[in-house]
Amino acid sequence: MGATATLSDAGLVAEPGQETSCSVTVRNAGQVVDQFTIDVVGDASGWATAEPATINLMPGETGTVTVRFAPPRSSDVPAGVIPFGVRVFSSEDPAGSVVEEGTVELGAFTEVTAELVPSKVEGASKADFEVAVDNRGNRPVGVELSALDPEDELDFTLERDRAELAPGTAAFVRMRAKPRKRFLRGQPIRHRFQVFVLAEGSEPLKTEGTMVQRQLLPKWLLPALAALLVLLLALVTLWFTVLRPAVKSAAREAAQEQNQQIVKAAQDAGAGADQAQKKAEQAKQNSEQAMKAVGLTPPADNGGTAPPDASGGVPSRAANPANGTPTDFRVAADANIDSNVNRFAEFPYTMPDPGKTLVITDLILQNPRGDTGTLRLLRDSGGTKSVLLEVGLSNFRDLDHHWLQAWRFQPGEKIVLAVSCQNPGDRGHCTPSVSFSGRVE
Template identity: 85%
Template sequence: MGATATLSEAGLVAEPGQEISCSVTIRNAGRVVDQFAIEVVGDPGAWATAEPATVNLMPGEAGTVVVRFSPPRSSDVRAGQIPFGVRVFSSEDPAGSVVEEGSIQLGAFTEVTAEVVPAKVEAGSKADFEVAVDNRGNHPVAVELSALDPEDELDFQLERNRADLAPGTAAFVRLRARPRKRFLRGQPVRHRFQVFVVADNAEPLKTEGTMVQRQLLPKWLLPALAALLVLLLALVTLWFTVLRPAVKSAAREAAQEQNQEVIKAAQDAGGAAGEAKKDAVQAKQNSEDAMKAVGLTPPPDGAPPGPRASNGVPNPAGNANGTPTDFRVAADAAVDSNVNRFAEFPYAVPDAAKTLVVTDLILQNPRGDNGTLRLLRDSGGTKTVLLEVGLANFRDLDHHWLQAWRFAPGEKIVLAVSCQTPGGGSRCTPSVSFSGRIE
């Protein structure tokens, strides 16, 4: 065994910025003369020294070394219990080196600083600042902030009035100052204010800032308005003295030329109309002569054109457009988690021997169901999709077709619904109203 070591005090109490010490008794437990190096390990090793740093001892001899600790007054060294060790290293018997352990109870100190950044802001209606609070102590602190205007001319809005700071950290709290009175024009007004920062177990801190209140109207606005007014007056003068007479003269000349052209065009049109009238009379006479030649009776004057019977009476069957119709198909579909499965509700044309022509339709989803709606054409069991929409996309939806849907005799209209989420009940109930005609 190389050495033994004994601390005079295993538990030390220190304050930041002060020095404390303890002694270590070292005994040479070996059989030869040995040199021992003393070193402090752990966090306190950075601010601890051993005096002397080495001792030479005869076998069985003991020596004393003083270990001094100087903890700095800094946030880097936290308050509380800090363990350390004193290592005694034997040069003759390294395996016989020993470490004696102890601890230091480091006291706490509070040091908080505050600053308004920037110190001065120029603004018309509001000014934004930041209050920078630094914890330079060695333990966490909670601070409270408040702002005060000695002249009571500003209103303040703090982002928060309390902040918790760990040692060596800073907090930035936004502060907005608004003047209670504003002015459009005038000289800038300086408003000085104070921000108080109160930390636990510490004297209140006070820092100051300044808001320089400017006029609301920009300085360049009035000169610009004056210049604009001068320019406007110059343009008005130019218009009435030069441009307006010239425009009137040009307009008068253009109107005269246009009148001459209109008169000439009217005269030409009158002559052409006379010739056309003569041609129309001659064409009518030729048509009547041709009808008489084949045994037909010419129509009386004013009769409408169109198909006629042999006696010359118009045939109303030539203008038939079908029978107007409108109907409604409603769905009552159960909920189905399979979005590809549809419940079908067919509609057959009442007169199966005629064609159904659909020109307008209205889709209705009054309850706000969620799912998919399709309109199908069923032609002898073969179904094709004409229209597909999501129920969630509409409550009322109109469609008017330029090219009407035509359903041949025997074909059906099928309303298909895939119901996922009913809006106001246990089933989906959309409907479609159709308008058109049957031919």
């Protein structure tokens, strides 16, 4: 047997940031002079030391080593009972090494910090902030959040008013501030407010923020309208002073030239008609003389008119049929939280009239609650599905798409909205939606 070890105190109590110690008595139980190495093993090894770390003992001789524990004031070392072992290693008889076990009961401390990110936001009708709360203590802590406007000019909406924080973790709570009164024009107004964070076992924390309220009308709108009015006045002046007289003169000249052409054509037509009438009368006289020469009586003039010749009509072209029936519809999702990012909940849309073709030209993606995950639009053709569009939910709140080349769904095909929801547990289901516009042919 190489060594024996005895702890002076197997149950120690320590506070974070302070030091405590105990002694271990080492006895050389072997038959030769031996060197023993003493160290601490277990969860407390990172902040425990043995002094001295090695001792030399004659056979049957004993020695005392002091073991010091200095737990840091950090969230990395949780409060509670932490087991440890003091190992005595024999150089001459490694098999005779021993480990003496004990525990350190580490006290708890609370340290919570809070910050408003960003501290100042500008907006005409709203301002979005995020409250960052860090638990730098060594025990779990619950916090409550509230906002206060000393001037009572803002309304606040917190994503949640309570959070549970494990040691060394942080919570981020979204907050929206809205002014109760708005204005179209004027100088910006600064609204200062405070956010209070109340943690269990500590003093309330306060962090301050500012919303800079701007006018509703954009600053560039009035200069743009003035520039547009000046341009319109310039165009009107140009029209009445230059373009309109030129257009009238050109139109007058064109009309006079056209009238001259019409008069000439009418004169030519009248001359031709006179010549044709003379030729017809001469032919009639020649015919009557020929009939009289052979003893026939010429027929009397018939004032009646010959029946009009029948002529075929050109069939009128029918109006083009309407290019489909306009339609619009919405597909909404309610997807459970799923840790598997490759698993999607599907929400299909089936045509009311399965015998017609659906043509999609516009769609609007909506994610009003700011869910986290992935959204896909699929084409289901007889059970064979293909991805038409894929987008991350955290990348948008409202997103418009207008297609130059429309999507066409043949009879029997379906539109499928697929969602993979990765919301935090306290956020609940993912509820994005898609609004479609197009026509049915």
